[in-house]
Amino acid sequence: MKKILGVVLSVMLVTPAMAYESEHIQSAQKLMVAMDAESQMVGGFEAMLPTIENMAVQMNLSATEMEELKDIYRDWFYNDIDRDKINYEIAKLYADTFSMQEINDIIAFFQSPTGQKLVSKNPHLAQQGAQIGMIEAQNKQQQLIDKLTPFLQKHAPQQ
DSSP: OHHHHHHHHHHHHHHHHHHHHHHHHHHHHHHHHHTTHHHHHHHHHHHHHHHHHHHHHHTTOOHHHHHHHHHHHHHIIIIISOHHHHHHHHHHHHHHHSOHHHHHHHHHHHHSHHHHHHHHHHHHHHHHHHHHHHHHHHHTHHHHHHHHHHHHHHHSOOO
């Protein structure tokens, strides 16, 4: 009898917590929709394409070969990456970070005209930001080489 009572109590205590967690994650998933997380992810991928182009240049690929390389990355991103899983995991992260009220407040922002403008402009801004960062990294590449050289010399395999 004690075991049955224990199980019943456990179910009674755990079920509301699971329902709240589920509701909390569902709210966070609504936030992912309000933020247009799918477009943000695609924008992040598109922001990576100049890096792939740089790699193609370093490999001395022709324009056709560069497009073939980019197509391999596109195929991988669009067909192999489980973006639904990523969205769910990010929703869980938001649910763990923000209260229900905070998530609802963020959703309200993203549904506002300013929030919608941010959603529509963010992929382009992310792409431009990535290009700015890449250009600065290229401009400072020699400094990195200068800093890495002593380390590489110190740790190079002895022959």
